[in-house]
Amino acid sequence: MARAIILMADSLGIGAAPDAEKFGDVGANTFAHLLKAYADETGEHLALPNLTRLGLADACEAAGKEPCLVSDRQAPTGAWGYAKELSSGKDTPSGHWEMAGVPVLFDWGYFPNTQPCFPQEFVDELIARSGIPGILGNCYASGTTILEQLGEEHMKTGMPICYTSVDSVFQIAAHEESFGLEKLYQVCEIARALLDEMNIGRVIARPFLGSNRDDFARTGNRRDYSVLPPSPTLLDKLSQDGGEVISIGKIADIYAHQGITQKHKAPGLMNLLEKTSEVIASAPDHSLIFTNLVDFDEKYGHRRNAVGYATALKEFDDYLPTILNQLQSDDVLIITADHGCDPTAAGTDHTREYVPVLAYQPGMTNTPLGERASFADIGQTLAQWFNLPALEYGDGFKDELLANKKGNQ
Ligand SMILES: O=P(O)(O)O[C@H]1O[C@H](CO)[C@@H](O)[C@H]1O
Numbered sequence: 001m002a003r004a005i006i007l008m009a010d011s012l013g014i015g016a017a018p019d020a021e022k023f024g025d026v027g028a029n030t031f032a033h034l035l036k037a038y039a040d041e042t043g044e045h046l047a048l049p050n051l052t053r054l055g056l057a058d059a060c061e062a063a064g065k066e067p068c069l070v071s072d073r074q075a076p077t078g079a080w081g082y083a084k085e086l087s088s089g090k091d092t093p094s095g096h097w098e099m100a101g102v103p104v105l106f107d108w109g110y111f112p113n114t115q116p117c118f119p120q121e122f123v124d125e126l127i128a129r130s131g132i133p134g135i136l137g138n139c140y141a142s143g144t145t146i147l148e149q150l151g152e153e154h155m156k157t158g159m160p161i162c163y164t165s166v167d168s169v170f171q172i173a174a175h176e177e178s179f180g181l182e183k184l185y186q187v188c189e190i191a192r193a194l195l196d197e198m199n200i201g202r203v204i205a206r207p208f209l210g211s212n213r214d215d216f217a218r219t220g221n222r223r224d225y226s227v228l229p230p231s232p233t234l235l236d237k238l239s240q241d242g243g244e245v246i247s248i249g250k251i252a253d254i255y256a257h258q259g260i261t262q263k264h265k266a267p268g269l270m271n272l273l274e275k276t277s278e279v280i281a282s283a284p285d286h287s288l289i290f291t292n293l294v295d296f297d298e299k300y301g302h303r304r305n306a307v308g309y310a311t312a313l314k315e316f317d318d319y320l321p322t323i324l325n326q327l328q329s330d331d332v333l334i335i336t337a338d339h340g341c342d343p344t345a346a347g348t349d350h351t352r353e354y355v356p357v358l359a360y361q362p363g364m365t366n367t368p369l370g371e372r373a374s375f376a377d378i379g380q381t382l383a384q385w386f387n388l389p390a391l392e393y394g395d396g397f398k399d400e401l402l403a404n405k406k407g408n409q
Pocket residue numbers: 092141142143144164165166167168169171206298302348
């Protein structure tokens with residue numbers, strides 16, 4: 001019997017994907033560029049001994065063809081490679097679902113980058129069904145900038161702030177106290193039902209607190225309302241096989257609560273890592289412990305805060321030995337990402353990138369996995385790991401992992 005732990009470093013891309021041009025993302029490289037920005041700002045290279053030992057810098061240099069300015073770099077002792085995305089979009093659900101064996105090959109619905117950007121009929125129906133006095137925003141926006149612009153007007157009028165991005169999302173920001181958290185969730189549910197026919201991937205509740213434009217801050221009560229994955233994922237297959245699928249952070253929301261047997265939420269990077277460690281300590285055999293580390297994306301990538309991103313990666317690196325020391329002989333640890341979000345790129349959106357495929361089992365030695373044709377190679381490997389029937393997509397690499405384990409050679 002076996003267990004697997006996935007740490008999804010949300011947005012940690014490692015170089016522009018072959019189709020980056022279609023997305024306007026030629027030259028993007030989240031990891032290499034945040035390291036460079038950190039070196040430029042501090043005059044020092046970021047020390048990442050644990051992530052480099054797992055192969056992150058080697059994977060990035062192989063994928064992105066740019067040097068990684070790290071210090072305390074260790075030679076890899078795990079399996080490392082880089083995967084491109086089959087899915088049509090560079091959004092969070094596509095990346096997560098593809099990793100779990102279900103690429104999104106259809107096109108999501110997107111709103112046009114105009115103002116207003118939402119169809120009037122939909123807005124009228126949302127207002128009628130939810131009883132709100134109207135909406136603010138109705139445009140493409142960065143979620144923090146739009147709070148500065150419209151937060152005070154929202155508090156005066158009671159009109160929620162509705163905005164979108166290049167992703168297939170409808171986001172609603174509202175004040176937790178003056179508007180009310182439960183009411184925000186209700187409006188999101190109404191929007192979710194109305195947007196199914198437009199094929200919009202996610203409605204996201206973005207609650208915030210504060211009293212004026214200088215102190216508005218989003219809270220940890222974000223909630224994502226995703227459509228269902230188009231077919232059963234690794235998570236469904238493992239839970240149907242009697243396994244535990246333990247969501248930490250927003251994993252459950254991203255998979256529309258499908259195939260999840262336990263859910264834990266925790267605010268912020270360190271709490272998510274500590275919760276992961278706590279769960280690893282007691283999870284039974286045949287468990288998948290699956291954590292999304294959202295801060296990389298939400299707090300640093302979209303905010304184009306490269307040095308903040310670097311500092312958070314360092315905290316992640318510092319915490320990794322705690323998790324590595326907990327691994328049992330039949331456990332595998334996977335570190336990957338769902339898309340890029342290069343903090344040095346123009347705009348505030350995701351970037352179409354290769355993602356790292358890092359896999360580690362106690363006792364293994366350096367195992368280059370090369371370029372992978374889909375994120376689904378991870379899901380397929382885990383299907384093999386858990387002795388499940390093969391998934392429809394993905395080329396598994398369980399044999400490579402075991403071949404390089406000391407004692408099997
Ligand atoms: O700017 P914020 O509100 O963080 O929004 C970002 O978060 C959304 C979900 O990842 C993306 O589509 C992007 O628009």
